[in-house]
Amino acid sequence: xxxxxxxxxxxxxxxxxxxxxxxxxxxxxxxxxxxxxxxxxxxxxxxxxxxxxxxxxxxxxxxxxxxxxxxxxxxxxxxxxxxxxxxxxxxxxxxxxxxxxxxxxxxxxxxxxxxxxxxxxxxxxxxxxxxxxxxxxxxxxxxxxxxxxxxxxxxxxxxxxxxxxxxxxxxxxxxxxxxxxxxxxxxxxxxxxxxxxxxxxxxxxxxxxxxxxxxxxxxxxxxxxxxxxxxxxxxxxxxxxxxxxxxxxxxxxxxxxxxxxxxxxxxxxxxxxxxxxxxxxxxxxxxxxxxxxxxxxxxxxxxxxxxxxxxxxxxxxxxxxxxxxxxxxxxxxxxxxxxxxxxxxxxxxxxxxxxxxxxxx
Amino acid sequence: xxxxxxxxxxxxxxxxxxxxxxxxxxxxxxxxxxxxxxxxxxxxxxxxxxxxxxxxxxxxxxxxxxxxxxxxxxxxxxxxxxxxxxxxxxxxxxxxxxxxxxxxxxxxxxxxxxxxxxxxxxxxxxxxxxxxxxxxxxxxxxxxxxxxxxxxxxxxxxxxxxxxxxxxxxxxxxxxxxxxxxxxxxxxxxxxxxxxxxxxxxxxxxxxxxxxxxxxxxxxxxxxxxxxxxxxx
Numbered sequence: 001x002x003x004x005x006x007x008x009x010x011x012x013x014x015x016x017x018x019x020x021x022x023x024x025x026x027x028x029x030x031x032x033x034x035x036x037x038x039x040x041x042x043x044x045x046x047x048x049x050x051x052x053x054x055x056x057x058x059x060x061x062x063x064x065x066x067x068x069x070x071x072x073x074x075x076x077x078x079x080x081x082x083x084x085x086x087x088x089x090x091x092x093x094x095x096x097x098x099x100x101x102x103x104x105x106x107x108x109x110x111x112x113x114x115x116x117x118x119x120x121x122x123x124x125x126x127x128x129x130x131x132x133x134x135x136x137x138x139x140x141x142x143x144x145x146x147x148x149x150x151x152x153x154x155x156x157x158x159x160x161x162x163x164x165x166x167x168x169x170x171x172x173x174x175x176x177x178x179x180x181x182x183x184x185x186x187x188x189x190x191x192x193x194x195x196x197x198x199x200x201x202x203x204x205x206x207x208x209x210x211x212x213x214x215x216x217x218x219x220x221x222x223x224x225x226x227x228x229x230x231x232x233x234x235x236x237x238x239x240x241x242x243x244x245x246x247x248x249x250x251x252x253x254x255x256x257x258x259x260x261x262x263x264x265x266x267x268x269x270x271x272x273x274x275x276x277x278x279x280x281x282x283x284x285x286x287x288x289x290x291x292x293x294x295x296x297x298x299x300x301x302x303x304x305x306x307x308x309x310x311x312x313x314x315x316x317x318x319x320x321x322x323x324x325x326x327x328x329x330x331x332x333x334x335x336x337x338x339x340x341x342x343x344x345x346x347x348x349x350x351x352x353x354x355x356x357x358x359x360x361x
Numbered sequence: 362x363x364x365x366x367x368x369x370x371x372x373x374x375x376x377x378x379x380x381x382x383x384x385x386x387x388x389x390x391x392x393x394x395x396x397x398x399x400x401x402x403x404x405x406x407x408x409x410x411x412x413x414x415x416x417x418x419x420x421x422x423x424x425x426x427x428x429x430x431x432x433x434x435x436x437x438x439x440x441x442x443x444x445x446x447x448x449x450x451x452x453x454x455x456x457x458x459x460x461x462x463x464x465x466x467x468x469x470x471x472x473x474x475x476x477x478x479x480x481x482x483x484x485x486x487x488x489x490x491x492x493x494x495x496x497x498x499x500x501x502x503x504x505x506x507x508x509x510x511x512x513x514x515x516x517x518x519x520x521x522x523x524x525x526x527x528x529x530x531x532x533x534x535x536x537x538x539x540x541x542x543x544x545x546x547x548x549x550x551x552x553x554x555x556x557x558x559x560x561x562x563x564x565x566x567x568x569x570x571x572x573x574x575x576x577x578x579x580x581x582x583x584x585x586x587x588x589x590x591x592x593x594x
Binding site: 144145199200201202203205206221222223226229230232233236237240279285286288290291 | 375376377380397406407410411437460463498499500501503504561562563
C-alpha cells in the first residue's frame with residue numbers, strides 16, 4: 001500500500017526504494033494583512049487555496065491540511081479546501097495532515113477522501129492522527145479519556161475500508177456494519193496512501209505497522225535525531241507482522257525566507273505566540289530566545305532559514321531518520337499571506353531541488 | 362533487590378515519558394524493568410529497540426522487583442491501577458493532570474488547594490510518594506541530562522513527605538543527570554505543576570530556587586490576603 005505515483009528521485013530505506021517526497025503542510029493558520037491586521041477565517045481559507053495552487057506551480061509534491069477547530073487554526077473541513085485546490089491543479093498530491101480520526105467517523109473520512117481522489121484523478125492521501133490537537137473532542141461529544149480506544153478501533157475500521165468491498169465491522173465507538181458497501185469506490189485498484197502521524201509514542205509506531213500504514217513522524221521540538229530508532233522499530237515491527245517495508249516521513253515546522261536572519265525575524269514572534277497558546281495544555285516549554293536559537297540551529301526541530309540552511313537540515317534529518325518524505329509545516333498564526341507565498345515559492349523552487357541534489361550525494 | 366547505591370527501577374508506562382526515563386536510568390547504571398497495562402510480549406520489540414537493556418515485565422512483577430517505581434503513565438490510566446500493588450513502595454510520581462487528555466477526573470485533581478501528587482499519595486496510602494520529573498518535557502530529558510558538576514546542569518524539583526524517600530530520589534535524580542532541588546513536602550510539589558513557575562522552564566539550581574522562592578512568597582501573600590478577605594467577609 002501507500003504506492004507513491006509521483007515521479008521522484010528514488011531514495012533507499014532499509015534496502016527498499018521509496019520515492020523522495022517533499023511536501024508542505026498547513027493548519028490553516030489565520031493570516032494577517034501585510035500591515036498586521038488579522039484576516040477573517042473566510043479570507044484565510046481562500047488564501048490557503050492560493051497557497052496550494054502555488055505549491056503545485058513551484059513543483060512541490062504534496063500539499064496537506066491539518067484539521068483544527070480553533071480561532072487561530074480555523075480549518076475543520078480541510079477536505080473541502082483540498083477539493084478546491086484539486087480543481088485548479090494537475091499533479092500535486094493532496095491530503096490531510098492530519099485527520100483527527102478519533103473524533104470522526106472512519107466511513108465518512110473514507111468517503112470524503114475517496115471523493116477527493118475522484119475529483120483529483122488519483123491524488124488523494126490521508127494522514128491519520130490520534131489527536132494531539134484535541135479541540136474536536138468536546139465539540140463532537142467525545143470523551144478524551146477514551147482517545148486511545150477510539151483511535152485503535154477507528155484505525156482498524158479505516159484499514160478495512162481501504163481494502164474495498166463490502167464491510168462488516170463491530171466495535172464500541174460507532175454503530176456496527178453488516179456487509180455494507182461504502183462508496184465512492186476507488187478506481188483502478190488504487191489504495192489511498194494512508195499514513196499515521198506519530199508524535200513520539202513507540203506503541204503508536206507499532207500500531208501503524210500492525211495496520212499496514214506508513215509512518216509520519218511529527219517532530220515539533222527537541223533533537224530530531226532522537227527519533228532515529230523509530231524508523232528501525234517501524235520496519236522491524238512491519239516484518240514481525242509479516243508486512244513489506246513501508247516509507248517513513250517527517251513533518252516539521254519551519255519558515256523559509258531569502259536569508260537566515262529574515263526568516264528568524266519573521267517567524268519568531270508568531271512562533272512564540274503560538275507555542276504560548278498551546279504550552280500549558282501540552283507540556284511544552286514556553287520558547288525563549290535561547291530555546292529558539294537551539295531549535296533553529298543544526299540540532300533543533302525548526303526548519304527556519306534561507307533555502308540553503310533549510311535544505312541542508314532536511315537532507316541531514318532524512319538521512320538520520322531513514323526517511324524518504326519530508327513535509328514542511330509552513331506558517332504560524334499572524335504571518336501575512338504574502339510572506340507565506342514567498343516561503344512556498346522559495347521552498348518549491350530552491351529548497352526541494354537542493355534537497356534532491358543533497359540526497360543523491 | 363540490589364545494593365544501596367544503585368536501586369532497581371521499575372518504569373510504569375511506555376509512551377513518551379517512560380522510555381526516556383528508563384534510558385536515563387540505564388545509562389546511570391540502574392537495572393530497569395518496564396511495564397504497561399499489557400503483556401511483556403507486547404513490549405518486547407519496543408524495549409529491544411528503544412530501551413536496550415531494560416526488561417519488559419508484567420506490571421506486578423516489575424513493581425515487585427523494584428526499589429523505586431516510576432509512574433509515567435497518563436493519570437487516567439493510573440486511576441485504573443490497583444493501588445495495593447504499590448503497597449510499601451518508594452514511588453516517583455512523574456504524572457500531570459491534563460484535562461484535555463485525562464478528561465474530567467473523578468477525584469479532587471482539579472482542586473487548587475491540593476496538589477495532584479497529594480491525591481496520588483492518598484490513593485497509595487501505603488507507599489512513599491515523591492513528586493519529580495513531571496515538569497520537564499519528555500523530549501528534553503535526554504537533551505539536558507549532564508554529569509554531576511557541569512555548569513549548565515539543569516535543576517529538577519523534588520517534593521515528598523518522607524525525608525528518607527526524598528533523599529533516595531534526590532540521589533537518583535542526581536545520578537541520571539540533574540541537580541535535585543528539594544522544594545519541601547508533597548504539598549509544596551504544587552510549585553512543580555503545569556502553570557507553575559518551573560514547569561517546562563530550563564533553569565539551573567540558583568534560578569530554580571529563586572523561582573520557587575518567589576512563587577512561594579507570592580502564593581503566601583495571596584493566601585494571607587485571602588484569609589483576610591474571608592475574615593472580613
